[in-house]
Amino acid sequence: MMKSGSNLERVLEAGHFAVTAEIGPPKHADGGVIRSRGEQLRGYADAFNLTDNQAAVVRLSSIAAGAILVQQGQDPVIQMTCRDRNRIGLQSDLLGAYALGVRNVLCLSGDHQRFGNHPTAKNVYDLDSINLIQMVKQLRDEKRFLSGEECKIEPRFYIGCAANPFADPFEFRVMRLEKKIAAGADFVQTQCVFDMERFERFMEMVRERGLHKRAKILAGVMPVKSAKAAAFMQQHVAGMMVPDAMVERLKKAEDEKAEGLQLCIEQIKHLKTIEGVAGVHIMTLMWEEMVPFIVEQAGLLPRPEVSGDG
Amino acid sequence: MIVAEAKTLEEIFQLVEPFKKILVAGCGGCVTVCMAGGAKEVGLLASAIRLSRRNNQLEVLEQTVLRQCEYEFNRELSSSVSEVEAVLSLACGVGVQSLAEQNPDKPVLPGLNTKFMGLPLEQGVWAERCQGCGECVLDKTFGICPITRCSKSLLNGPCGGSQGGKCEIDPDVPCAWQLIYDKAISLGQVDRLRHIQPVKDWSKSRDGGPRKVVRGDVRLDEIGQ
Numbered sequence: 001m002m003k004s005g006s007n008l009e010r011v012l013e014a015g016h017f018a019v020t021a022e023i024g025p026p027k028h029a030d031g032g033v034i035r036s037r038g039e040q041l042r043g044y045a046d047a048f049n050l051t052d053n054q055a056a057v058v059r060l061s062s063i064a065a066g067a068i069l070v071q072q073g074q075d076p077v078i079q080m081t082c083r084d085r086n087r088i089g090l091q092s093d094l095l096g097a098y099a100l101g102v103r104n105v106l107c108l109s110g111d112h113q114r115f116g117n118h119p120t121a122k123n124v125y126d127l128d129s130i131n132l133i134q135m136v137k138q139l140r141d142e143k144r145f146l147s148g149e150e151c152k153i154e155p156r157f158y159i160g161c162a163a164n165p166f167a168d169p170f171e172f173r174v175m176r177l178e179k180k181i182a183a184g185a186d187f188v189q190t191q192c193v194f195d196m197e198r199f200e201r202f203m204e205m206v207r208e209r210g211l212h213k214r215a216k217i218l219a220g221v222m223p224v225k226s227a228k229a230a231a232f233m234q235q236h237v238a239g240m241m242v243p244d245a246m247v248e249r250l251k252k253a254e255d256e257k258a259e260g261l262q263l264c265i266e267q268i269k270h271l272k273t274i275e276g277v278a279g280v281h282i283m284t285l286m287w288e289e290m291v292p293f294i295v296e297q298a299g300l301l302p303r304p305e306v307s308g309d310g
Numbered sequence: 311m312i313v314a315e316a317k318t319l320e321e322i323f324q325l326v327e328p329f330k331k332i333l334v335a336g337c338g339g340c341v342t343v344c345m346a347g348g349a350k351e352v353g354l355l356a357s358a359i360r361l362s363r364r365n366n367q368l369e370v371l372e373q374t375v376l377r378q379c380e381y382e383f384n385r386e387l388s389s390s391v392s393e394v395e396a397v398l399s400l401a402c403g404v405g406v407q408s409l410a411e412q413n414p415d416k417p418v419l420p421g422l423n424t425k426f427m428g429l430p431l432e433q434g435v436w437a438e439r440c441q442g443c444g445e446c447v448l449d450k451t452f453g454i455c456p457i458t459r460c461s462k463s464l465l466n467g468p469c470g471g472s473q474g475g476k477c478e479i480d481p482d483v484p485c486a487w488q489l490i491y492d493k494a495i496s497l498g499q500v501d502r503l504r505h506i507q508p509v510k511d512w513s514k515s516r517d518g519g520p521r522k523v524v525r526g527d528v529r530l531d532e533i534g535q
């Protein structure tokens with residue numbers, strides 16, 4: 001039986017290689033941006049992932065953006081972080097998002113506010129991401145709020161979590177993923193894969209523990225616009241690993257943008273061959289217009305249509 | 311200990327500006343040890359305040375008690391307090407408040423910014439170790455507090471920003487979960503970290519409102535405070 005019945009769930013559970021793409025909500029109150037992105041990317045991904053005040057910068061809310069996509073007949077994945085809301089706010093928003101037609105939620109700890117545009121804010125962290133996963137699952141499967149009280153009409157979400165094979169301690173990463181799956185994660189979205197060797201080692205450990213059979217793993221990819229951008233991520237973004245060879249390759253390229261796209265396409269093709277990788281998640285950081293090109297060139301079209309009865 | 315830091319002199323001069331006679335009150339407890347509000351700092355600050363006011367418009371008394379966080383010790387201050395228009399306390403926030411409670415008609419001003427409960431790492435360096443969460447989990451995290459030392463107070467392992475042993479917020483901040491993991495490895499007990507820590511009960515913390523500990527076994531009589 002389907003847990004949420006979302007398109008993403010149907011595609012993944014039917015065994016298709018899934019494609020999701022990230023849409024960053026705008027730093028203003030015009031939902032039209034989301035609407036036009038949705039139209040532009042229609043048919044190029046199975047679900048669209050909406051960030052929740054990513055990097056602790058205030059943006060249009062992921063739930064509101066998700067609701068706009070629902071109006072368009074798309075399948076949104078809303079990100080939900082533990083940084084800004086306590087268990088009361090989180091559960092209330094889960095009910096609200098479900099009522100608006102959202103069916104997938106990605107549970108995250110959230111980036112610390114230190115680097116955002118409100119560094120003097122107080123953070124919440126009432127729960128951590130694993131507790132959040134448990135809470136979403138309990139609501140869905142036991143029809144109970146975190147407090148134990150009954151929730152008569154339960155929100156039924158397809159539950160996602162993040163995994164970062166490039167953060168430390170490396171060995172703990174697989175253990176933490178296992179905890180997230182044990183807590184109730186149905187699908188997993190990884191940090192952008194640039195260092196394929198390390199990712200392969202991660203997946204080996206994942207397979208050893210049989211985790212790929214318990215949850216669907218989407219590998220994160222990102223087209224990089226320039227050697228400079230790659231070098232920046234290499235040096236300044238915590239939890240990212242960019243191999244020198246990649247920076248070099250971009251540097252040498254005549255057209256760095258085209259090379260960045262090419263690299264991304266090659267990575268997707270490679271990821272498709274790794275046992276246990278159930279799909280890709282494309283993060284473009286405001287370069288969303290390239291998603292159709294990448295998906296097409298990676299040979300991922302047309303996107304499957306899986307009927308609602310699962 | 312409670313670690314505190316002096317406010318800037320400009321701030322302090324501003325605080326005492328309206329007064330002609332003040333008492334600078336030190337504390338012999340934590341703030342003496344962390345060199346922020348003991349007798350020595352009281353002396354230095356009192357001189358600086360005097361110097362800041364030309365033509366002696368301001369009289370500054372100095373006195374330091376054993377612990378400003380207890381009414382009992384503060385009674386020693388009562389005659390000096392009665393002489394002055396305001397008290398500048400160099401105790402932690404608890405000391406300032408206890409003086410203020412005892413002297414409802416006198417302004418008691420904070421000379422320090424109270425920072426945290428922590429320890430000295432080396433001369434001149436202090437680090438936070440406990441947030442007084444009311445339900446200690448140190449047994450589960452091998453003696454390293456994730457509430458305090460993880461920037462997100464995560465209970466179930468490191469976030470995706472932990473790299474090279476450092477926390478995502480600052481390369482000078484060790485990642486608490488790296489420390490916990492390393493300790494677990496060295497003790498051969500990594501499997502204990504597989505257990506999912508349930509949601510924390512923050513009502514035992516400050517979030518439950520101002521807290522009070524009442525212990526029947528040591529109480530002398532009924533106190534209604």
Ligand code: SF4
Nearest residue numbers: 440441443446447455
């Ligand atoms: S778990 Fe709570 S009581 Fe124990 S050290 Fe950490 S903050 Fe203090």
Ligand code: SF4
Nearest residue numbers: 460469477478485486
């Ligand atoms: S990097 Fe480590 S200490 Fe910093 S927030 Fe993440 S888990 Fe906590």
